[in-house]
Amino acid sequence: MPTPNTSDQKERLAKRAAQNEPAVQMLSPVTCAKIRAFRDARGWAVYHHPKDLAISISLEAAELLELFQWSGSDAECLEKRERMLEELADIATYAVLLADRLGASLDEAVLEKLEKTEAKYPAESMAAEKGLDRYEVLKAKARAEEAEALAAKMSNEDAPDPLAPLKNAMPALVEYARFLKSHPAGAWTSASNDRIYFVQYAPETVRIWAVLDELAKAFTKPVLDGAYPTTLPSYPDAADLAPLEPLSLLSLLIGILREERRRDGAFLSAADAGIFSRIVAALEVKC
Numbered sequence: 001m002p003t004p005n006t007s008d009q010k011e012r013l014a015k016r017a018a019q020n021e022p023a024v025q026m027l028s029p030v031t032c033a034k035i036r037a038f039r040d041a042r043g044w045a046v047y048h049h050p051k052d053l054a055i056s057i058s059l060e061a062a063e064l065l066e067l068f069q070w071s072g073s074d075a076e077c078l079e080k081r082e083r084m085l086e087e088l089a090d091i092a093t094y095a096v097l098l099a100d101r102l103g104a105s106l107d108e109a110v111l112e113k114l115e116k117t118e119a120k121y122p123a124e125s126m127a128a129e130k131g132l133d134r135y136e137v138l139k140a141k142a143r144a145e146e147a148e149a150l151a152a153k154m155s156n157e158d159a160p161d162p163l164a165p166l167k168n169a170m171p172a173l174v175e176y177a178r179f180l181k182s183h184p185a186g187a188w189t190s191a192s193n194d195r196i197y198f199v200q201y202a203p204e205t206v207r208i209w210a211v212l213d214e215l216a217k218a219f220t221k222p223v224l225d226g227a228y229p230t231t232l233p234s235y236p237d238a239a240d241l242a243p244l245e246p247l248s249l250l251s252l253l254i255g256i257l258r259e260e261r262r263r264d265g266a267f268l269s270a271a272d273a274g275i276f277s278r279i280v281a282a283l284e285v286k287c
Contacts, residue, residue: 026107027092035096053098060090163246165218167287169211173253176208177280185271199265209267212257215250224251235273241282249283 039045064087067080077084099106120142121135161167179202186201216224227247232240241249256276260267270276 027096032096032100035093036100039097048097048101050098050101053094053101057091057094057098060087060094063087064091163287165215166246166250166283169215170284170287172208172211173280174284176204177277179204180271180277184268185276186268188265188268199268201268205267205271209257212254216254216257219247219250223247224254227251228255235275236278238278238282241278242285244282246283246286249279249286252279 039048064084067083067087068075068077071077095106099109121138183202183204185205186199188197189200190197224247227245228251229244229248232252236252241252244252253276256267256270259270267276
C-alpha cells in the first residue's frame with residue numbers, strides 16, 4: 001500500500017474544517033449488522049461478556065496510543081494513519097459488540113452523554129475569549145463534585161449496620177422457631193430420687209441460647225435494657241409485637257433467657273406458649 005502523503009492529508013483536514021465538513025461518520029446499521037454477523041458465524045458471542053469486551057476496548061485503545069509514543073512534537077503522526085485506522089476500527093468493533101451485549105443503542109448512549117456534557121460545559125462559556133481556561137475550571141469543578149459524591153457514597157457504604165449482628169443471627173433464630181413447631185424446647189424431668197425436678201432442654205434450645213448470648217454481648221446490657229418494652233402483656237400476641245423496633249424485640253428474647261437463668265423452666269413456658277416464635281416472626285418482618 002502506498003504511503004499516504006501527509007501534506008495532502010493536512011490540506012484535506014484544513015479544508016474540511018474551513019467548510020465545517022464532518023470528518024467522521026458514525027457506523028451505519030449495515031456495518032453494525034456485519035460486525036454482529038461476523039461474531040455469530042464464529043460462535044464467539046458466548047465469550048463476549050461485558051468485562052472481556054471492556055478489557056478488549058482498553059487494550060486496543062492502548063495500541064492506538066502506542067502509535068504516538070516517542071513522536072516528540074508531532075501530535076498528528078499522519079504517516080501512521082493507516083495503522084491508526086486499524087486500531088480505531090478494532091475499538092469501534094468492540095464498542096458495537098459491547099453495546100449489543102448490553103442491549104443498548106450506541107447512538108442513544110452518545111446523544112445522552114452529549115446532553116450531559118453540554119450541561120456541564122455550556123457553549124456560551126466555551127465561546128468566551130478564554131474558553132480553554134473556562135473549560136479547565138468547569139472540568140475541575142465537575143471532578144470535585146464527582147469525587148465528593150463518590151466519597152459520600154463510600155462513606156454510606158462503609159458505615160457499619162448497627163443491626164448487623166442481629167441480621168446475621170436471623171437464620172438461626174428462624175430455624176429454631178421452625179423447630180418449635182414440631183418439637184418441644186425441652187421437658188421436665190427428675191433426678192433418680194424423683195424429688196428434684198428440672199428441665200432437660202433439647203440440644204437445639206441450648207444452641208439457640210448460645211446465639212442469644214452472643215447477641216447480648218454485641219448489643220450490651222444498657223442498650224437492651226433501654227430498648228426493653230415495659231407495657232406489654234404477659235403473653236403478647238402478633239399485634240402487640242408488630243409496632244416494636246428490632247432491638248426491643250431482641251431484648252424480649254434475651255429477657256426470656258435471663259429469666260430462665262433465674263427460674264428453671266421460664267424458657268420452656270415461653271416456648272410452649274408460642275411467645276418465642278411470635279417474637280422471631282416479628283423480627284423476621286423487621287430484618
